[in-house]
Amino acid sequence: MKVFLKIWRQKDAKAEGKLVDYEMDDVIPHMSFLEMMDTLNEKLIVQGEHPVEFDHDCREGICGQCGVMINGRAHGPLKNTTTCQLHMRSFKDGDTIYIEPFRAEAFPVKRDLKVDRSAFDRIIGAGGFVSVNTGQAPEANSIPVTHEMAESAFDSAACIGCGACVATCKNSSAALFTSAKISHLVKLPQGKLEARKRALTMVAQMDRENFGHCSNTEACEVECPQHISVLNIARMNWEFAKAKVLK
Amino acid sequence: MELNAKIPPGPLKDKWSYYKDHAKLVNPANRKKLEVIVVGTGLAGSSAAASLAEMGYKVKSFCFQDSARRAHSVAAQGGVNAAKNYKNDGDSVYRMFYDTIKGGDFRSREANVYRLAECSLALIDQAVAQGVPFGREYGGYLNNRSFGGVQVSRTFYSRGQTGQQLLLGAYQALIRQVAAKTVHLHTRHEMLELVVVEGKARGIIVRNLDTGEIERHSAHAVILATGGFGKIYYLSTLAMGCNASAIWRAHKKGALMASPSWTQIHPTSLPQSGGYQSKLTLMSESLRNDGRIWVPLKKEDPRKPNDIPEQERDYYLERRYPAFGNLAPRDISSRAAKERIDAGFGIGAQKNAVYLDFSKAIREQGKEKIKEKYGNLFSMYQKITDIDAYAEPMMISPAAHFSMGGLWVDYELMTTVPGLFALGEANFADHGANRLGANSLLQACVDGYFVAPYTVSNYLAEEIKTGAIDANRPEFIAAENNAKELLNRLASIKGNKTADYYHKKLGKLLYDHCGLSRNREGLNYAIAEIKKLQEDFYANLAVPGSAQEMNGELEKAGRVADYLEVAQLMCYDALTREESCGAHFREEHQTPEGEALRNDEKFCFVSAWGWNGPDEEPLLVPEPLTFENVNLTVRSYK
Amino acid sequence: MKKELISTLSRKYLMALTGLFLCFFLVIHLLGNFQLFLPPDQARESFNGYSKLLSGNIFIKAISYILYASIIIHSLDALLITLFNRKKAGKYEYDKRGAASKWYSRNMGILGTIILVFLIFHFKDFWYQYKFGALPVDAAGNKDLYEIVIRAYADLWYVLFYVLAMFALGYHLLHGFYSAARTVGLYHPKYVNLVRVFGTWYSYIITFGFAAIPLYIYFTHY
Structure with missing residues (x-):
């Protein structure tokens, strides 16, 4: 099948970028979207042009490195799917495909489709952990956790940190990302001790990183590859309020 | 050259305690004067960097990804083993040790493996304390499942994302230290050179992948935790x-x-569907707990899998290995699949796969139970193949997965360069010729x-008086120039073939001749072909742009340049080991039934290899393996 | 990076709490207005008496100040949040992000502005008239607000303006009610569902209840 691509090209963080047109004649529906991009790059390299820089690594939807806006949607047209797991069978012969980087004030573009998501690391650094040193741990079964709570904590912990929630949010809010970690840890007895401090410091860091307000449109949950629930945001709000009041 | 593994004295079960009791310590006040470089932020790298920083050392951590959380440990699905014996099914540290030694086909060091089993207990405790949400029983206690190659349940899991959850635990521990400024984390930095000063590892040269800048970093010790190199086959389960x-x-x-050719070919990956393919997605081995593997009894059976009646299916693993059945170890399962596929019974469009069937498990346990255990795997399968695996069997096929080989290390995980340590998959130590699942x-x-x-401290105890390492020493400058020279060379060829082109060619050569089965003729052929490919690479490689900017193609080219050399060593390694063991199957050495035939008299050693220069044959330095606690038996899973 | 004085979450709390108070007020307002559906004479007596009662009570007076404050804070906070978000948000050349969420959840600002414009007219029509206008007096001696209400809906286009504004309010509530519940931290899935169902019914009843009044008056009196 044939597709027409309009890809954002930008030489570096400071340069002006623009959409550039490319044509692909030999696309196979079973190809993954990124394999289509590989094929394009092969062509560009042989022509001596700089290939399109895009983030990717594991290509099985778990590392969270890949992620672009495809036809105006984070990770493309499918719900709850990473860019690397999107296949060309989701497009039709003759389609025009717009490919842009994830955009937000907090995610500056580095080159072409690559953006800087280090803000996420700093949010985790502000308290997204249990303060336990190696060697301090007690016997594992001395901390019972109900099956349901462990599963629920897992659901929150499954976040891959790709940034689709921010990219799809009209406010570029990082509420889903931040709340997933806050609620993962508050659901477990191990994380409860530091819950109040964590809620305050992580939210403060999130604000410092230039993310917008959450306005509960729930687009983030729809695009999240791990289907992280927006109820985590409610949990964060609750924990934050509790911490503020009881501070 | 003689290799000394530095195995502590005493009975097997006391060796690690003995080591810990006698290892040299560093006073807390001195620790902050000592710097350690850790390359890689996967499970081994993150956990080492975090632990050393918690102790008070100054740590510099490096990864090429844009966040430490993305290292490929994240992709491990199935679980992590520990001899907790929570299931009361007779598990113990010794039994786990024995399973691992046997699983590795008696080609690993007893003392290392025993320590692995011993420390497994503490690991589960540590991970739980960090908030890793392991699967739980309804009563609130930890659950586990069984995995390939063993007869007890000792695999702890977080649904199908155990690697992710463990890595996030380690990543969070690391990031906590980064926030506390005890670790200086450099993401998007790739190591290009090791700097050796007066015989000791003293630093590294790295390239900032965002800007192309070359940086020198010095330290008192260097830890490499850079994972495996199965990606050398191009098509693999790796990132x-x-x-x-x-x-x-x-x-x-x-x-x-050591043993660079011992690569685990994983039995349950998705089959290749075309030449454009960039990776083979793994389906966790845990699926074999409930899935049954089969091919049709009739060659080229055109019927759909659900239309083939029970009596016309060949459950070949259950047939050949009745004791372990679908849970036979990976090397054996992969080879058995290859045997069926090569014999013409493969299924799928390319006839390169076998079925993994859940109908029996769904019938017996219900769809909901199966969904809870493997939901994310089934939906991943559907996303990639467009097939609903609840309704019809999955199609799976073997794929390159894990490097049992790596840098040779002693009991302290130190390489033959003093002060250079190798951790995790980057080293050769614990898995022998085949790694067991979840290990x-x-x-x-x-x-x-x-x-x-413990071991890094033991080394650093001698470095208290060394003082800061000067990164302007001639050794650093020489290493930096060396790195720049290679980058500029690669960037200036300006040929017409991409790095991926060479990588794919190399991968195919290796898969065909140094993969699931090997023979003398094929290996010799491969060495000659790789040399030709290497010449072509340096004559016709195309890398657009320069080394002074973000340049993904240059990164790839550098890696392929190394792969072309590693591949030759892999072939030498496979060629000189005239026996079959674990993942290394030499066609010349097999039983009449087609099982691996070990030669304990001549090859009960680890092949460690030294570098003699680009055009020279490598130097073989054997490390004899002595077994004092187990009998070398024929590994049977029948 | 400058430190924000008030966190994004606190600002959202302010939106939610003022919004929820306004939601509560709407219920009381609607219940009072239902008196307009009584037969004309009875409605006049009852409605005017009710108005008198509200304006005389010190407790109600206090509530009314909270109400005015809520409206102002809710609007100003919304303005601040919107301006802030606009600065932080990514902009795309080709944008189909809307496919992942409901249109009214993304356009609370526009809906809110319509409601604010409506409120200006609404206050002018009734609140201003009642407080400062020259009103006729009914049989019981109370100010005849009922008469003002009937006169207000004489024009069809004005009735339609009211009805339209009520639909804007309806969509605003449809998102606003459970969004507020989420912002104040209602996270248990069971109660979240309950609130969502409740909020939907609430929005329908408020919208159709308020919209029915001008229509009823227009069709019964003109």
Whole structure:
């Protein structure tokens, strides 16, 4: 099948970028979207042009490195799917495909489709952990956790940190990302001790990183590859309020 | 050259305690004067960096990904082993040790393996304390499941994302230290050279992948936790960026490589569907707990899998290995699949796969139970193939997965370069010729959390008086120039073939001749072909742009340049080992039934290899293996 | 990076709490207005008496100040949040993000502005008239607000303006009610569902209840 691509090209963080047109004649529906991009790059390299820089690594939807806006949607047209797991069978012969980087004030573009998501690391650094040193741990079964709570904590912990929630949010809010970690840890007895401090410091860091307000449109949950629930945001709000009041 | 594994004295079960009791310590006040470089932020790297920083050392951590959380440990699905015996099914440290030694086909060191099993207990405790949400029983206690190659349930899991959850635990521990400024984390930095000063590892040269800048970093010890290099086969279950470069460049500076050809080919990956394909997605081995593997009894059976009646199916693993059935170890399962596929019974469009069937499990346990256990795997399968695996069997096929080989290390995980340590998959130590499922997460964690803090301290205790290492020493400048020279060379060829083109060619050569089965003729052929490919690479490689900017193609080219050299060593390694063991199956050495035939008299050793220069044959340095606690038996899973 | 004085979450709390108070007020307002559906004479007596009662009570007076404050804070906070978000948000050349969420959840600002414009007219029509206008007096001696209400809906286009504004309010509530519940931290899935169902019914009843009044008056009196 044939597709027409309009890809954002930008030489570096400071340069002006623009959409550039490319044509692909030999696309196979079973190809993954990124394999289509590989094929394009092969062509560009042989022509001596700089290939399109895009983030990717594991290509099985778990590392969270890949992620672009495809036809105006984070990770493309499918719900709850990473860019690397999107296949060309989701497009039709003759389609025009717009490919842009994830955009937000907090995610500056580095080159072409690559953006800087280090803000996420700093949010985790502000308290997204249990303060336990190696060697301090007690016997594992001395901390019972109900099956349901462990599963629920897992659901929150499954976040891959790709940034689709921010990219799809009209406010570029990082509420889903931040709340997933806050609620993962508050659901477990191990994380409860530091819950109040964590809620305050992580939210403060999130604000410092230039993310917008959450306005509960729930687009983030729809695009999240791990289907992280927006109820985590409610949990964060609750924990934050509790911490503020009881501070 | 003689290799000394530095195994502590005493009975097997006391060796690690003995070591810990006698290892040299560093006074807390002195620790902050000592710097340690950790390359890689996977489970081994993150856990080592975090643990050493918690102790008070100054740590510099490096990864090529844009966040430490993305290292490929994240992709491990199935679980992590620990001899907790929570299931009361007779498990013990010794039994786990024995399973691992036997699973590795008696080609690993007893003392290392015993320590691995021993430390597994503490690892589960540590991970739970960090908030890793392991699967739980309804009563609130930890659950586990069984995995390939063993007869007890000792695999702890977080649904199908155990690697992710363990890595996030280690990542969070690391980031906590970064926030506390005890670790200086450099993401998007790739190691290009090891700097050796007066015989000791003293630093590394790295490239900032965002800007192209070359940086020198010095330290009192260097830890490589850079993972495996299965990506050398191009099509593999590994991430696109996984590479051998860090360990290979250390190898060229004097660190021996051990058993580089021992690559685990994983039995349950998705089959290749076309030439454009960039990776083979793994379906967790845990699926074999409930899935049954079969091919049609009739060649080229055109019927759909659900239309083939029970009596016309060949459940070949259950047939050949009745005791372990679908849970036979990976090397055996992969080879059995290859045997059926090569014999013409393969299924799928390319006739390169076998079925993994859940209908019996769904009938017996209900769809909901199966969904709870493997939901994410089934939906991943559907996304990639467009097939609903609840309704019809999955199609699976073997794929390159794990490097049992790597830098040779002693009991302290130190390489043959003093001060250079290798942790996790980057080293050769615990898995022998075949790794058991759910032991890789374990090894990475144990190396990083529990072994390195003792052994690195033991080394650093001698470095208290050294003082800061000057990164302007001639050795650093020479290493930097060396790195720049290679980058500029690659960027200036300006040929017409991409790095991927060479990588794919190399991968195919290796898969065909140094993959699931090997023979003398094929290996010799492969060595000659790789040399030709290498010449072509340096004549016709195309890398657009320069080394002074973000340049993904240059990164790839550097990795392929190393792969072309590693591949030759792999073939030498396979060629000189005239026996079959674990993942290394030499067609010349097999039983009449087609099982691997070990030669304990001549090959009960680890092949460690030294670098003799680009055009020279490598130097073989054997490390004899002595077994005092187990009998070398024929590994039987029948 | 400058430190924000008030966190994004606190600002959202302010939106939610003022919004929820306004939601509560709407219920009381609607219940009072239902008196307009009584037969004309009875409605006049009852409605005017009710108005008198509200304006005389010190407790109600206090509530009314909270009400005015809520409206002002809710609007100003919304303005601040919107301006802030606009600065932080990514902009795309080709944008189909809307496919992942409901249109009214993304356009609370526009809906809110319509409601604010409506409120200006609404206050002018009734609140201003009642407080400062020259009103006729009914049989019981109370100010005849009922008469003002009937006169207000004489024009069809004005009735339609009211009805339209009520639909804007309806969509605003449809998102606003459970969004507020989420912002104040209602996270248990069971109660979240309950609130969502409740909020939907609430929005329908408020919208159709208020919209029915001008229509009823227009069709019964003109």
